[in-house]
Amino acid sequence: MKETHRDEWRVMVTLKPRYPADLGLTGIDDLAEFLAGPTPPITVAVLPRRLGKLSAGMSVPDNMMSRDVEGAYRRRCDEIAAELRNRPQVAEATVACTETHWCSHCGLGWEVLVDVQGGRQDEFSIAGEPVCCDKAIAEFRSEQGIEVHAEGVVAYRHPDRPGEVLCREHGYPWFAQPLTADDLPDGGVCVYKHGSLLGECGRDVLIVEAGERA
Structure with missing residues (x-):
């Protein structure tokens, strides 16, 4: 199953500056009025304050501040974007993040x-x-x-241990020899190992689980 992790939350802000103050050039209102145009739009990234930042020089992991870190950052960025959209020099403000996908x-x-x-x-x-x-x-x-699975296949013979079997789920990817119920008069249990801690699959290969077809 694909898992998605979202981080590096930010608000992408497009500015259309008209006045010096729109660029942070304050204190010259009595001397200057407009910027010489046309001035092209400027796009900057506004980063939200870290969830775990408590004060200058003091912070904790984000997950100590919220059980839903992604949702908390999303809401914080939504608030920033909503506030900035009310500014006359802001043409657009959109929330963005970086997505990482893994299995x-x-x-x-x-x-x-x-x-x-x-x-x-x-x-x-x-x-x-x-x-x-x-x-x-x-x-x-x-x-x-x-x-x-071919019709009637209930299991696969273990490719390295012919006396043992694998269930349909764990045997097919190995391209092992398919087996029908007639090939297993005494039944069989899947010996696929999930890992040292979880042990073997242990599924009875003659029992068709919900959603499967023999």
């Missing part, structure tokens, strides 16, 4: 298949399919309703 399964940056012919995983690949890991690919295909 919740493998932690790699999120990328999708664009060139189906040149970068396809197999005959089931379509544009928009993630390319980072097998888990993301399997999840995407399930969401798209792409059936990749």
